Amino acid sequence: MTRAILKCNYSCIMTSNTQTPGGSRPGGRTARNTAAVLQATLDELGEHGYHGLTVERVATRSGVHKATVYRRWGGVDGLVSAALEWSTAHAWEPTRTGDLYTDLLRLAETVARGFADAPESDLSTASIAAAISSATVAEALRAFMADRHARAAVVVEEAAARGEVPEDTDAHEVVRVAVAPVYYRLFVSREPVTAADLRRAARTAADAAARGLLTTDHRTG
């Protein structure tokens, strides 16, 4: 889901320096440091995962002094939060094929692929791990996922417009039903995620929506 973000290079982060200190002096050096540190954070996550993410290594890699990193971001959790908040600004759009099932399948595939390729070496994985022990990261993750959910909801709304699903279908719930089993297998039950599993998850969500099981007033079932 955030896979493409890791491919992002130096200049990519340069453009979104929302992490400037007080805001009183967003000068060139500060922005440069922010870019270098966040990029180093992503690189370190890609190489050693969240478990091996160290302020000292990030500082050395970025060329920014260790004390500065501690002052600006507070620690490892702050680094993950900042990287995650930045990625929220990164535009993302779901693929729209004109068929709800296919759209949901693409969504599930995106999730699975992002984690399957490099387990524990992804920003998303790091965020989930860090959010468990850090309220700051938890809030950043919540905001990130809310953004993704809002964007993904489009595929359901279009399906409703086409008449595939009832008008009062809960778009967010459809997305949840489609992707939740994937995350569940990855992080909770620790079962392998096959292509058939992804198809089943998407099929269940699409069929349930089509039959009116996921409408907004169905909530009090």
Added chain:
Amino acid sequence: MTRAILKCNYSCIMTSNTQTPGGSRPGGRTARNTAAVLQATLDELGEHGYHGLTVERVATRSGVHKATVYRRWGGVDGLVSAALEWSTAHAWEPTRTGDLYTDLLRLAETVARGFADAPESDLSTASIAAAISSATVAEALRAFMADRHARAAVVVEEAAARGEVPEDTDAHEVVRVAVAPVYYRLFVSREPVTAADLRRAARTAADAAARGLLTTDHRTG
């Protein structure tokens, strides 16, 4: 889901000393140390969470020397693994009311309650966090969840026997659809989990199963 385990006292662990070293000398002292250390691990998890779980504190609390804990369990991840493996032996049974929806609702409620009461202070939460960075814990968690799934499948099989759902319903998939959204909200999207959410998850799973959306051959959808 593993909430009740934390209530377990000293003697409870004493009875399952599967963690003896080579097996050549499962004597009284070794078993006593195992019990003390695992109990201290659960206590520390309850007080400080996984993030604050330290070998040094566990050693001090249990009265066992730090070096011994490192030798026997290797570190924090080993402690979590051992605690989790032990809890697999702990018998657990799903509530059976004679109605699939209600049974699934109870299941979802158990999951939600286990995490809602004391976030990040549960063995399950610690396991999920630790499994991300530790292959050992990941395997222990997989085995634990496989056991829980096998036990929970009974409610679906009985529903099939009653004729509520088709004979070839995939029991495991029904359970996944029922609980996955709960875990998803808790750890991924970080949304609050309300009673209505639990009802909706259980209702969706039960209805989808009743309509034949979760049969074994539906997989290739």
Added chain:
DNA sequence: CGATTGATGCGACGTTCGTCGCGTTAGTGA
């Protein structure tokens, strides 16, 4: 261009982590 001052670089410090070698304790079996 020069003064201001927020941000940074720097090095040192106390703390905690994880490991190691060695002497001792206490289950085990004769």
Added chain:
DNA sequence: TCACTAACGCGACGAACGTCGCATCAATCG
């Protein structure tokens, strides 16, 4: 009861972590 030895207790050690005070740098503004 007694020897054997696996497991343990103990203290010390190097390494890494996170923090601090102070000197320096550079972005901003007059």
